[in-house]
Amino acid sequence: MFTTNPFAELSAFIPTAVMQGYVVLMVLLVAGGTILDMVHKKNAKYFFENARKARKDAKRTVSGGEKASLAVQTLAKEVLTSGEFQNQQRRFSHLFTMYGFILFIVATAILILGYPTPADQAPAILPALWHLGALMLCFGGYWFWFFIRVDVSAEGHPWYRVMRADIFIVSMLAMATFALIWSALQAGGVSGWETLAFVLFIAATTVLFGTVYWSKFAHMFFKPAAAYQKRVIKADGSRENLPEIPDDLSAPDVKERYPDIPEYMGDNPPYMGLGINREAPNHY
DSSP: OOOOOTTTGGGGTTOOOHHHHHHHHHHHHHHHHHHHHHHHHHHHHHHHHHHHHHHHHHOOOOOOOHHHHHHHIIIIIIISSSOSSSSSHHHHHHHHHHHHHHHHHHHHHHHHHOOOTTTSSOOTHHHHHHHHHHHHHHHHHHHHIIIIHHHTTTTOOOOOOOOGGGGGHHHHHHHHHHHHHHHHHHHOOOOHHHHHHHHHHHHHHHHHHHHHTSSSTHHHHHHHHEEEEEEHHHHHTTTGGGOOOOOOOTTTHHHHOOOTTOOOOOOOSOOOOOOGGGSSSSOO
């Protein structure tokens, strides 16, 4: 099962051109949905206007080398390791889901476009990565859905409560789940149920890539850009007109600039503990 290309068997029933055309169609749906999302929410317009305003309010010029360094830091923290998540369970769940999704989608595209028939023998590593990606996606996604999702963990709603905002995670989990079921049934030679699992797999995939405009799919493209811009405005001093947090509240210039600092905090307030992070908000 794990070293067999499940798409190669389909060539006996579905023309190769149809399978490859479906992959291209899904790419077009993602591109079109993302563009429509940008036009509707004006994400790109806001981003570029905010960047232009930041350059105008900048206290210093950020060099090209420094911008490259900030881009590398963004790639290393916010993109590759999801370091912005303070909750470590949420972070690891996100990483499993993200890398599982990437492995699964890339392996799917390579298997269909490069090795669509049994005659085109795919390297054993590709089907293995396809199955591994689906398993990682399911592990991270179901971990999030049942235990980490704020609706369940903090607000007391049942796990089966589904809203339109959940279309992304639900369709993604359904895609990976039915893909694994389809592959297992295909390997076991269960023809009737295999066909049903494949139909459900394709249906979930189509919903995932066809509902980009209404789901959170497009945010994965905006998130790195926003994280990079946040680092730039901090480096150039514009800080979106927010004041810089002083290190020493007892400094005369700080007291002069911020005369309303509460007296109970003292000149240099001590560490105040975990506060709201002391325990999970589950007192519903």
